[in-house]
Amino acid sequence: MEAMDVRSRCEITLWGAPGSGKTTFLNALSIAAAQGEQSSQLIGLNDASAKAVTDGAHRIAVERLFPAATAAATEVDVALVATETERRRSWDGRRLNVDREVRIPLRIFDRPGGDFGRGAAARGVRGALLDQLAASDGIVYFFDAIREAAIGDAFEHLHGVLAQLSVRTGGARMQGRLPQRMAFCISKLDDERLVRAAVEQGLLTRAPHDPHGFPMVRVPELLYQSLSAASDCGGLVLPALGEYFAPVQIQIFATSSIGFYLDDGSQDWKAGELSNHWVDPDSGTAVIRGRVVPVNVLEPIMWLAGLENE
Ligand SMILES: Nc1nc2c(ncn2[C@@H]2O[C@H](COP(=O)(O)OP(=O)(O)OP(=O)(O)O)[C@@H](O)[C@H]2O)c(=O)[nH]1
Ligand SMILES: [Mg+2]
DSSP states (O other): OEEEEEOOOEEEEEEOSTTSSHHHHHHHHHHHHHHSSSOOEEEESSHHHHHHHHHHHHHHHTSOBOOOOOOSOEEEEEEEEEEEEEEEEOTTSOEEEEEEEEEEEEEEEEOOGGGGSSSHHHHHHHHHHHHHHHHOSEEEEEEOHHHHHHTOOTTTTTHHHHHHHHHHTGGGOBTTBBSSEEEEEEOOTTSHHHHHHHHHTTOEEEOTTOTTOOEEESOHHHHHHHHHTTSSSGGGHHHHHHHHBOGGGEEEEEOBSSOSOOOTTOOSOOTTOOOSEEEOTTTOOEEEOSOOOOBSSHHHHHHHTTOOOO
């Protein structure tokens, strides 16, 4: 193992319609870091951030409750400590894997999804939102297929801000494209409706070496295409991003912040046991059913932060 490599700060904005899963993802991040194959860690860099990280993880993992709708813009300052593996050649031509511990300070911005919309309240915060996006190194975008099928407002919470951001950052654009990296996340993959769609499209397979035998989506872009066909404008979302970001700047992930359902005590996922949440019929509140084992939550952040592991 080589000496720790401390990188410069990476700023990340979470972007998505109301209820698309931004805050749950943020709450799951420290759990994902702790559970990863290669031990990594998410550390709060000030008291408020440390509290936000631990409270968020506690809410989903221990109380098994989802976060309340975000009321105001928030930011957390954390450091991701992870291992990066560099592939090198030795003097005699052999391939070598050299592990290095990397510490990346992250500032992650989370705001109410309504801020990305067209309403009067959103217009009031638009300047601050555009400043924040323009200063970001990376964006995690949340495509919530369930909300899209029911309400269909993902595009409405995307294209206006995208066009304004393009104007705002005109000078910084690379060949007409925005400079940020964009992790496009199909959220809530554990939901039965998404799993069924992936199975129907022949896109679901077992993730190799997964300790729980969780399924994975082979080509997430094809899942997006099939899911987005259910709404009028959902299919415009990824192409719109493709107009503003270079293809190499966009990576697509199929994510679940809570993961698939594992029987209490069991380490192995049983095909057929899908949804890891249920709705309490009395209160109408969504509750997390079993353990929280995030799927593709750390990966988008590592990619945005430039960690070249996988
Ligand atoms: N099945 C499943 N449901 C999820 C997941 N993440 C979020 N949800 C559901 O989506 C709802 C909204 O999630 P939030 O994380 O609060 O969404 P948000 O984008 O932060 O919403 P705003 O703050 O209102 O913009 C939750 O109350 C859950 O019902 C997930 O990984 N799986
Ligand atoms: Mg939120």
